Amino acid sequence: MGLTRVPGLLFGGDYNPEQWPEEVWEEDVRLMARAGVNIVTVGVFSWSRLEPAPGVHDFGWLDRILDLLHAHGIAADLATATATPPPWLVRRHPEMLPVDAAGTRLEFGSRQGYCPSSPVFRDATVRLARAMAERYRDHPALVMWHVGNEYADHTAECFCEESARDFRRWLERRYGTLDGLNSAWGTSCWGQHYTDWAQLAPPRKAPGPVNPTQVLDWRRFSSDALLACFEAERRVLKEVTPGIPVTTNFMSILHHLDYWKWAAAEDVVSDDAYPDPADPRAGVKAALSYDLMRSLKRQPWLLLESAPSAVSWREVNVPKEPGTMRLHSLQAVAHGSDGVMFFQWRQARYGPEKFHSAMLPHGGTDTRQWRETLALGADVRRLAEVAGSTTSAEVALVLDWESWWGLEAPESLPSNRLRLHALLLSWYAPLHARGIAVDLTPPDRDLSGYKVVIAPNLYLCTAEQAAALAAFPGRLVVGPFSGVVDAADHVHEGGAPGPLRELLGLRTEEFWPIPDGLTQEVVTADGTRLVARTWSEWLEVDDAQVVARYCGGPLDGRPAITRRGRATYLGCLPEDVAPVLDEVLDAAGVTGVTGPDLPEGVEACRRGDLLFLLNHGAAAATVPLPASGTDLLTGRHLHGSVDIAPRDAVVLKH
Numbered sequence: 001m002g003l004t005r006v007p008g009l010l011f012g013g014d015y016n017p018e019q020w021p022e023e024v025w026e027e028d029v030r031l032m033a034r035a036g037v038n039i040v041t042v043g044v045f046s047w048s049r050l051e052p053a054p055g056v057h058d059f060g061w062l063d064r065i066l067d068l069l070h071a072h073g074i075a076a077d078l079a080t081a082t083a084t085p086p087p088w089l090v091r092r093h094p095e096m097l098p099v100d101a102a103g104t105r106l107e108f109g110s111r112q113g114y115c116p117s118s119p120v121f122r123d124a125t126v127r128l129a130r131a132m133a134e135r136y137r138d139h140p141a142l143v144m145w146h147v148g149n150e151y152a153d154h155t156a157e158c159f160c161e162e163s164a165r166d167f168r169r170w171l172e173r174r175y176g177t178l179d180g181l182n183s184a185w186g187t188s189c190w191g192q193h194y195t196d197w198a199q200l201a202p203p204r205k206a207p208g209p210v211n212p213t214q215v216l217d218w219r220r221f222s223s224d225a226l227l228a229c230f231e232a233e234r235r236v237l238k239e240v241t242p243g244i245p246v247t248t249n250f251m252s253i254l255h256h257l258d259y260w261k262w263a264a265a266e267d268v269v270s271d272d273a274y275p276d277p278a279d280p281r282a283g284v285k286a287a288l289s290y291d292l293m294r295s296l297k298r299q300p301w302l303l304l305e306s307a308p309s310a311v312s313w314r315e316v317n318v319p320k321e322p323g324t325m326r327l328h329s330l331q332a333v334a335h336g337s338d339g340v341m342f343f344q345w346r347q348a349r350y351g352p353e354k355f356h357s358a359m360l361p362h363g364g365t366d367t368r369q370w371r372e373t374l375a376l377g378a379d380v381r382r383l384a385e386v387a388g389s390t391t392s393a394e395v396a397l398v399l400d401w402e403s404w405w406g407l408e409a410p411e412s413l414p415s416n417r418l419r420l421h422a423l424l425l426s427w428y429a430p431l432h433a434r435g436i437a438v439d440l441t442p443p444d445r446d447l448s449g450y451k452v453v454i455a456p457n458l459y460l461c462t463a464e465q466a467a468a469l470a471a472f473p474g475r476l477v478v479g480p481f482s483g484v485v486d487a488a489d490h491v492h493e494g495g496a497p498g499p500l501r502e503l504l505g506l507r508t509e510e511f512w513p514i515p516d517g518l519t520q521e522v523v524t525a526d527g528t529r530l531v532a533r534t535w536s537e538w539l540e541v542d543d544a545q546v547v548a549r550y551c552g553g554p555l556d557g558r559p560a561i562t563r564r565g566r567a568t569y570l571g572c573l574p575e576d577v578a579p580v581l582d583e584v585l586d587a588a589g590v591t592g593v594t595g596p597d598l599p600e601g602v603e604a605c606r607r608g609d610l611l612f613l614l615n616h617g618a619a620a621a622t623v624p625l626p627a628s629g630t631d632l633l634t635g636r637h638l639h640g641s642v643d644i645a646p647r648d649a650v651v652l653k654h
Helices: 022-035 060-071 087-092 119-136 161-175 178-185 212-240 259-264 282-296 324-334 368-382 401-407 420-433 463-471 498-504 578-588
Strands: 010-015 039-042 075-079 142-146 270-272 301-305 337-342 395-398 438-441 452-455 475-478 506-511 520-524 529-532 537-541 545-551 559-564 567-570 602-607 610-615 621-624 629-631 641-644 649-653
Touching (some): 022 060, 060 075, 178 212, 259 282, 270 282, 324 649, 337 368, 463 498, 475 498, 498 559, 498 567, 506 559, 520 559, 602 621, 610 641
Parallel strands (some): 075 142
Antiparallel strands (some): 545 559, 621 641
């Protein structure tokens, strides 16, 4: 069983019928049926059309399009249309427009033009969501609700007075008393002691660095404020249509929102993914994001938006070469998506996204893009049995949003060169290249099902998180600058690695960031030479074994990488972590799905009983097969090995 009552994998895209005369709609649904489209997202930016005046609804056009879709066997992921408020609401209540950190109120004319804490905005969204739910609760086309759109894309935070009031309420719930807040924020530093809740404000633009704990709490609050918007609509939808799943589209690995908390509030995890065709690492970056989506609820998810070819918002919008749309789509399915959907169905003729590619481009059906849409639809139907299947991983990467927010605070750190996404990729990329399945996990989730857990960085680490890592029975790897601060962003007593000290058997005496353009050589016990950039640390060993030492420079001869029992610690950032990783994998008995001979550029992953092989490289590749089977895409029986052309794929069923 898939994510909705639609059988098999979902295939479709964002459909904006309000941008086209009704005589075009008939052609649209006819072509959708021809392409094998079985679902479309409808109504995302339609608030001003559905409610042209306060309390006045015009559902007629939406009734007609939903009826037309259903008549052609096409389901609807129906948006509540609250992604952007209508002009009349904004002009009646200009105080609901967002304000930036410098105090500038942003104007209407784009999208997401709202303050997340605005009661006017929230109440209006709930009223519209209820009206939508009550009208379409029994419509046969409705299979999923779509709330908002890409939360935090344009409006991740608002610094207005309404947000300030909401922030104060949030702080009072968190700390209870001003004494508690003053202690947590360390307000005795720089004379910031508060004596009244009314004195508190968002971390607006200030003459110098802002209190880092205030900034961290602001990140927490801003994520929660947007989540409250989603949850307000969700409650209404579940009240009126309890059997219809609710989603909102995530934006891959997004810094602003704690997706662990968000995913717990939705029925279906969905994602918008736009790998850059000009980026040679696009495939591995997308795979990392997809594995996060799969891990958020430990169940299949949905690729709700992707680009058939070029996007419209990069400085240079490179099209996808022939076959790349198919390759990227199959990659999402391989990593757990129960469908492939796009922005957009019919390419717009006006607006900011008129040059964004579509399943049906400006040139119509006599185009390369349309032919690829037809071919992909056929492939998706051939893979119908994939729906609902899962992936088992023996390796997990730790990702904690609060630690991420602390690590990338705007000021006051030893170096601002540490970026969590890059740290995650440094470990994920070699695992991906070896065909090893990877989950992502918060540090305090049950880890007992894994053989290897890697925390590339855990700057903020609580005693509870450290205890969860200590209880993990497998091989653990902890990256640099971990265990530094507690939940209040206070340095742990005794310094880093704080609550991880006993587990790791060492302490960090001094952080030693490496200036841009310089490197630090590291030599392992067996003579392997590694090159570290960006970061190093002066380590003092308690009872850990030294695995590698610095060679040259001010840290010459000092420990760089250590091991205590099953836990490995890196006090530096090697350009290539493979030598460390391979030792850990070998000790844990973890191997790739095709063994050690996976050609460069070929991705291998297993979902259920199917083996996906995807060639991201520029040359054909011969891939050894672990067993014989049938390629579901072509019907060929394969054994021994298979030759895969560039941007081609094999889905092997044993």
